[in-house]
Amino acid sequence: MQTLKDMAAYIGENYDLLLIYTGQHLLMVVCGVFLALIVGTLLGIVCARFKKAAPFILAIANIIQIIPSLALLAILMVYFGLGFYTVVAGLFLYSLLPIIRNTYVGLDQVDQSLIEAGHGIGMTYFQLLLKVQLPLAMPFIMAGLRIAAVIAVGVATIAPFVGGDGLGREIFSGINSRNDMRIFVGAIPASLLAIIADLVLGRMERKMKYTTKPKTS
Amino acid sequence: MIRFEKVYKRYADGFQALKDINLDLEAGKIHVFIGPSGCGKSTTMKHINRLITPTEGKVFIDGEDITAVNPVQLRRKIGYVIQNIGLFPHMTIAENVAVVPRLLKWDEIKIQNKVNELLSLVNLPPETYRNRFPGELSGGQQQRVGVIRALAAEPDIILMDEPFSALDPISREQLQDELTNLQENIQKTIVFVTHDMDEAIKIADNIVLMKAGEVIQVGTPEQILRHPANDFVKEFIGKKRLVEHRENTMFTNFDEGVPSVREVMIDKPVTAAPQRGLASSLNLMEQRRVDSLIVVDKHRKLLGYAPILNVLGHISDETKVLADVMQSFTFSVKPEDPFTAALEYMGQNNAPYVPVVNEENILVGAVTRGSIVRLMSEVYPVIEEVL
Ligand SMILES: Nc1ncnc2c1ncn2[C@@H]1O[C@H](COP(=O)(O)OP(=O)(O)OP(=O)(O)O)[C@@H](O)[C@H]1O
Ligand SMILES: [Mg+2]
Numbered sequence: 001m002q003t004l005k006d007m008a009a010y011i012g013e014n015y016d017l018l019l020i021y022t023g024q025h026l027l028m029v030v031c032g033v034f035l036a037l038i039v040g041t042l043l044g045i046v047c048a049r050f051k052k053a054a055p056f057i058l059a060i061a062n063i064i065q066i067i068p069s070l071a072l073l074a075i076l077m078v079y080f081g082l083g084f085y086t087v088v089a090g091l092f093l094y095s096l097l098p099i100i101r102n103t104y105v106g107l108d109q110v111d112q113s114l115i116e117a118g119h120g121i122g123m124t125y126f127q128l129l130l131k132v133q134l135p136l137a138m139p140f141i142m143a144g145l146r147i148a149a150v151i152a153v154g155v156a157t158i159a160p161f162v163g164g165d166g167l168g169r170e171i172f173s174g175i176n177s178r179n180d181m182r183i184f185v186g187a188i189p190a191s192l193l194a195i196i197a198d199l200v201l202g203r204m205e206r207k208m209k210y211t212t213k214p215k216t217s
Numbered sequence: 218m219i220r221f222e223k224v225y226k227r228y229a230d231g232f233q234a235l236k237d238i239n240l241d242l243e244a245g246k247i248h249v250f251i252g253p254s255g256c257g258k259s260t261t262m263k264h265i266n267r268l269i270t271p272t273e274g275k276v277f278i279d280g281e282d283i284t285a286v287n288p289v290q291l292r293r294k295i296g297y298v299i300q301n302i303g304l305f306p307h308m309t310i311a312e313n314v315a316v317v318p319r320l321l322k323w324d325e326i327k328i329q330n331k332v333n334e335l336l337s338l339v340n341l342p343p344e345t346y347r348n349r350f351p352g353e354l355s356g357g358q359q360q361r362v363g364v365i366r367a368l369a370a371e372p373d374i375i376l377m378d379e380p381f382s383a384l385d386p387i388s389r390e391q392l393q394d395e396l397t398n399l400q401e402n403i404q405k406t407i408v409f410v411t412h413d414m415d416e417a418i419k420i421a422d423n424i425v426l427m428k429a430g431e432v433i434q435v436g437t438p439e440q441i442l443r444h445p446a447n448d449f450v451k452e453f454i455g456k457k458r459l460v461e462h463r464e465n466t467m468f469t470n471f472d473e474g475v476p477s478v479r480e481v482m483i484d485k486p487v488t489a490a491p492q493r494g495l496a497s498s499l500n501l502m503e504q505r506r507v508d509s510l511i512v513v514d515k516h517r518k519l520l521g522y523a524p525i526l527n528v529l530g531h532i533s534d535e536t537k538v539l540a541d542v543m544q545s546f547t548f549s550v551k552p553e554d555p556f557t558a559a560l561e562y563m564g565q566n567n568a569p570y571v572p573v574v575n576e577e578n579i580l581v582g583a584v585t586r587g588s589i590v591r592l593m594s595e596v597y598p599v600i601e602e603v604l
């Protein structure tokens with residue numbers, strides 16, 4: 001009870017700083033995941049178009065995913081130096097796999113008859129991609145994005161190790177000063193961010209589902 | 218005109234799908250490709266819009282070798298209804314229909330007018346259906362949209378791959394009628410794939426009968442029915458007919474003797490109660506297109522018949538009812554009688570029909586000229602030996 005009161009008081013005094021941390025956290029995640037969305041979708045399209053290239057691209061993305069996050073950030077730090085860019089690069093790399101894989105699966109599952117219909121009525125490859133395949137793969141791509149965002153929110157909490165900002169700062173201060181309350185004050189908003197991202201993107205995903213199954217009436 | 222010249226198709230896996238296809242498909246006609254599943258109907262059709270390129274041979278449209286035309290441009294000028302409808306589920310009905318005109322960069326107003334016109338054409342009121350998604354339509358409605366999508370850009374050639382296959386028999390017949398009516402107005406070159414002989418006979422100007430990658434016979438429905446080229450064609454026509462026969466248990470034992478009246482009669486002749494007024498009787502006759510009514514009481518006991526002339530003769534007298542103008546039958550038959558009894562009477566007395574009654578004089582049907590004609594066509598199907 002006492003701790004809760006303390007926590008409320010602490011948040012009351014430092015809410016401006018916490019807001020800044022949350023903002024920084026979000027910014028890193030959004031930048032990293034957004035870049036991954038662009039590059040990952042493109043790579044997913046390449047996978048779907050050139051089936052032979054798919055195993056290689058997916059294998060590389062898989063390997064990146066396997067590297068422990070702290071190690072990955074440390075390696076990146078060697079190239080990008082301390083701070084924001086290293087974190088964004090790390091989040092970007094981490095987000096690639098789910099997005100590539102889901103784009104690939106999403107494009108691949110588009111009903112072959114729709115692709116034939118598109119070709120048959122005179123769409124070019126790009127028209128087919130933009131007007132038919134991508135819209136129909138959207139729920140899958142959104143699912144990949146959702147997974148990537150949730151992972152990225154978590155990974156971003158270790159940003160301070162490589163000189164980054166965000167809610168991780170608060171958590172680290174808590175660890176350094178042996179102050180449990182500050183750990184919670186950093187960890188809870190980070191978890192909330194992950195949950196919100198999951199809910200919002202999940203809802204968008206469901207909105208994008210379509211079916212041609214005729215009405216049974 | 219579409220022309221196939223010595224077209225062979227071998228698929229990548231080595232399967233020889235088409236062998237020496239030579240066809241001349243006249244412009245403005247409905248050409249139906251028919252044959253058993255896997256015989257190469259779709260493969261042949263897809264050569265026309267270059268979804269498939271021949272391994273050997275050439276395809277010409279209006280004398281031009283289609284390999285000389287950009288495939289995308291070519292396809293935009295050819296309507297295509299694919300075997301599985303293929304409506305885009307993420308687009309509204311209006312957007313689906315407008316796809317090709319948009320690719321062709323038509324003026325937006327023209328596109329919308331066209332969409333509305335086509336939707337009305339197939340009895341899908343635009344106000345109701347424009348903004349629905351394909352998933353909100355029944356299978357039959359989806360197939361209609363699939364068909365008009367192929368018409369939207371006003372192509373001269375339309376390819377339809379089993380467009381009505383997913384439908385129940387009633388919607389199917391309805392769409393066949395719509396298509397033939399439509400064709401009277403638009404006069405397109407339509408290539409239509411089916412494996413339903415009845416459908417082919419109903420809509421085709423020209424039938425192309427295929428088997429195992431080869432064209433077996435080409436001709437009008439009449440020619441193919443009268444002069445089937447070989448046993449396969451006979452069997453293909455005949456098998457269907459056998460099925461029909463089996464469904465039609467009426468005639469199962471015809472070979473064993475003269476069919477009975479029961480087998481030939483119609484069981485729902487147009488009847489009326491004796492108290493029915495003359496004007497409403499006339500109305501009923503018009504509706505059912507008959508020139509006399511069989512008068513029965515409420516237990517369906519046969520009372521007589523009222524020919525149209527009797528009704529018209531007294532029409533101005535509002536107090537008169539059918540009972541006042543009817544005549545009684547001089548002849549009736551029982552269901553067990555041989556139908557020739559009815560036939561003989563009708564022939565000698567020039568009677569249009571004979572009522573069928575049971576022991577208690579209850580009306581159970583009628584033998585009409587129509588029922589005799591139907592019987593004859595079943596007994597003597599159109600095959601060359603007869604003609
Ligand atoms: N891409 C392909 N590769 C190999 N074989 C194929 C390919 N497409 C079709 N075939 C084969 O070619 C034959 C003809 O196929 P096609 O689709 O033209 O038949 P169809 O007459 O349209 O049959 P259905 O009535 O079942 O649609 C079939 O045996 C089929 O298995
Ligand atoms: Mg087919």
